[in-house]
Amino acid sequence: MSSLFGGNSASASPPPADVTARKEAVMTQIRNELALASAQELINKTNDKCFAKCVTKPSTALSGSEETCLARCLDRYMEAFNIVSRTYTSRLARERLENPTNAL
C-alpha cells in the first residue's frame, strides 16, 4: 500500500506468492509429521496393551480366539483413547476458564 507521498512501507506490502506457498508447505509438512508420530504412538500402545490382555500363553500361532480378542481390544483401546481425549481437553478448557492461575 503506497502512502500519499509516493513511498512504499515495506511492512504493509504482501510477501511474494512463492514465499507464502513455501511457508504453507513447511507448516503442512510439520503438521503431517506430528500427526504421523501420534498415530505411531497409538499403534504401539495398542499393540502392547492388547498383546498383554489377549495373548497370555504364546504358542506357535495366534489362535482364532486370540485374534477375536485382539480385534475387540483394538476397537476398545481406540474408544478409550477417544474418551480420555474428550475428557482431558474439556477439563483443560474448563480449568482455563474457571482457574486461569492454576498450574494446568
Add this chain to the structure above:
Amino acid sequence: QKELQTFLDREQAQARVQQSIHNLTSMCWDKCITSTPSTRFSRGEEGCLANCVERFLDTSLFIVNKIQEQRGQ
C-alpha cells in the same frame, strides 16, 4: 520468520497435550479395563476412564498446591 515460530510453538504445545493423552490412556486402561475386552465397554468401564482422567488432573493440582504450601508461598 515470526509467523513460523508462533506456528511451531502452537504445534509443540499441541504435541505435548497429545503426549499427555497417550500416557493417560495407557494408565487409565490399566486401571479400568481389568477383564477381557468385549464388543463394547460396560457403563462402569466408560465411567472409570472418564473419572480416571479427572482424578489424575485433580491429583496434579493437589500436589502442586501442597508443594507451594510447604514452600510457604
